[in-house]
Amino acid sequence: MHELGVVFRIIDDLTEVGKENELEKIHSVTLQLGEVSGVVPSLLEDAWKWAAARTELMKDSELIIETLPAVTYCEDCKSEYETVAHGKICPNCGSEHTYLLKGNEFMIKEIAAT
Amino acid sequence: MDNVRVIEVKRSIFESNDKDADKLRGELKESKTFLLNLMSSPGSGKTTTLKRTIETLKDKYRIGVMEADIDSDVDAKAIAELGVKSIQLHTGGMCHLDADMTRQGIKELDVSDVDFAILENVGNLVCPAEFDTGSTKNAMILSVPEGHDKPLKYPLMFSICDVVLINKMDVAPYFDFDLEKCKEYILMRNPKAKIIPICAKTGEGIGAWADWLSEQIDEAIR
Numbered sequence: 001m002h003e004l005g006v007v008f009r010i011i012d013d014l015t016e017v018g019k020e021n022e023l024e025k026i027h028s029v030t031l032q033l034g035e036v037s038g039v040v041p042s043l044l045e046d047a048w049k050w051a052a053a054r055t056e057l058m059k060d061s062e063l064i065i066e067t068l069p070a071v072t073y074c075e076d077c078k079s080e081y082e083t084v085a086h087g088k089i090c091p092n093c094g095s096e097h098t099y100l101l102k103g104n105e106f107m108i109k110e111i112a113a114t
Numbered sequence: 115m116d117n118v119r120v121i122e123v124k125r126s127i128f129e130s131n132d133k134d135a136d137k138l139r140g141e142l143k144e145s146k147t148f149l150l151n152l153m154s155s156p157g158s159g160k161t162t163t164l165k166r167t168i169e170t171l172k173d174k175y176r177i178g179v180m181e182a183d184i185d186s187d188v189d190a191k192a193i194a195e196l197g198v199k200s201i202q203l204h205t206g207g208m209c210h211l212d213a214d215m216t217r218q219g220i221k222e223l224d225v226s227d228v229d230f231a232i233l234e235n236v237g238n239l240v241c242p243a244e245f246d247t248g249s250t251k252n253a254m255i256l257s258v259p260e261g262h263d264k265p266l267k268y269p270l271m272f273s274i275c276d277v278v279l280i281n282k283m284d285v286a287p288y289f290d291f292d293l294e295k296c297k298e299y300i301l302m303r304n305p306k307a308k309i310i311p312i313c314a315k316t317g318e319g320i321g322a323w324a325d326w327l328s329e330q331i332d333e334a335i336r
Contacts, residue, residue, distance in 0.1 A: 002209050002241040009127055009212075017123055027118060031127075038244070108123040 003043040007051045010108060011058065017111065018057050026113045028062040034105040035070040035084050070103020131245055134213035138220070138248030147225040148334035149216075149233060150327070151249035153271065156237030158257040159281045161189050163314040164234060168196050170324045171230065175331060178228035180219040182211050182236050189234065199223065210241035213248045229335050230327075239264070243271040250334050251276045258282040258289050262296035269303050277308040277326060284313045 014026060029048075033039055045063055052058040070083035074090035075097040081090065083103055090098050142149050154160050168177055179200040181189040190202035203219045205211060211219075216233060225231055233249060235242045254275045256264055259282060265272040272278065278300055280293065293311060300307050308326060312319030 002244070005208050005210065005212065005241075005245075006127055009130065013123075013125055013127070013130055017121065021121060023121075038240070106127045108125045108127065110120050110122045110124075112118050112120050114118050 003039060004047045004051070006039060006106070007044065007047040010048075011051055011055060013108060014058060014111065015055070018113070021113070023057065023113045026058050026061045026111050028064055028112045029058070030064040030066060030109040030111070032066045032068055032105055032107040032109045034068045034103040036100065036103045037106045038104075039106060041065050041067075066109065068103060068105050071101045072098050073101045074098045128244065131212050131214075134217070135246035135248035138213050138217050139250065142220070142225070142231075142248070142250060143334070145225055146335040147220075147228055147231050148251075148331040149220070149231045149247075149249040151233045151235055151242075151247045151252045152255070153235045153239070153242045153252065153275075154237060154255035154257075155239050155260060158237070158255045158260065159314050160234055160237065160255055161192060163255055163279065163281060163312070164193065164232065165196060166314045166317065166320050167232075167324065167327070168193070168198055170320055171327065172196070172198060174328065175230040176228050178223045178225060178231045180216075180223055180231070180233045182215075182219075182234060199228065205236055208236075209238050210236055210245050211247055212245045216247040216249070230331050239268040239271045243268070243274055251330055253277045253279065255279045255281050256296070258286050258291045261289075262292045262299065265296065265299035265303055272300050272303040272307065275304065275307055276330075277310065277323075279319075279323060280309065280311045281314055283311045283318055284316050 033041065048063045052061055071080050072083040073080050074093065074095055076095035077090060077093040079092045083100060088098055089096055152160060177198045179193045179198060180203050181200060182203045182205055183189060187202040190200045193200040201223050233247060252275045254271060256278060297309050300309055310319055310323050312323055
């Protein structure tokens with residue numbers, strides 16, 4: 001829902017990285033996105049194209065999105081299951097006492113640059 | 115292109131905002147200003163609750179308000195009529211405020227003579243929950259017509275709040291709103307949450323809310 005704001009944040013971060021490493025051009029940016037991070041990849045790509053074009057450093061760079069699976073843990077039966085398929089209720093024992101182990105990550109993993 | 119190098123960044127997108135937020139929190143502590151981040155969905159009664167709160171506490175604390183909106187200044191005008199300092203922050207279409215925008219607002223508001231600053235966030239239960247603004251405490255308003263199941267639908271918002279106000283209690287008989295169930299759902303997400311049923315229109319519960327606030331403000335500005 002806030003893809004554009006997130007993109008501005010990435011651009012700020014990478015501008016800093018660019019300065020630190022004396023980069024002229026960033027060719028690609030790899031992000032790691034958890035399945036339940038709440039960020040929609042297609043909207044993120046659109047926002048990226050629009051915003052990156054307004055910077056010299058990131059113009060025409062490619063955005064690569066790696067999806068990280070979401071896993072939930074059940075406190076009652078001590079099992080792990082796929083969050084997206086089953087949600088909050090444990091498919092093994094029906095318990096609601098579950099919490100997200102991973103899947104809400106949102107990281108800049110790496111960039112390719114000159 | 116032969117000299118292209120791969121640089122590992124490994125930076126969480128939300129991390130830089132979290133750092134900015136911590137820094138702002140520290141600065142506010144220095145200047146002895148308590149900042150409340152007030153969140154809710156549109157139409158839950160944020161501005162009415164805010165007006166009640168200001169009327170109750172304006173003789174006790176020096177208050178300043180930042181009204182965040184996508185556009186317009188209707189809310190800031192309504193607040194200024196109460197005789198407290200207020201500014202309008204336009205997010206320019208963005209669905210939330212982050213720590214940097216909050217810092218700009220704090221600068222514009224000038225908190226050197228403010229004990230109790232209030233940030234009225236954009237009406238939205240999703241995005242504001244993901245961005246720490248640097249506030250001292252987070253509050254949210256859930257109104258009766260929205261339904262008691264909202265803590266299940268917007269778990270993140272309920273899990274980051276220090277206090278949840280349940281507003282429009284006067285119309286509870288007309289809606290299938292189960293207060294006990296609502297409390298149970300909130301505590302399931304956030305066992306530490308303080309829950310206060312209020313009605314901004316009639317003034318019900320405003321005393322308890324003002325007491326909670328006073329306690330927090332006194333601790334922050336001491």
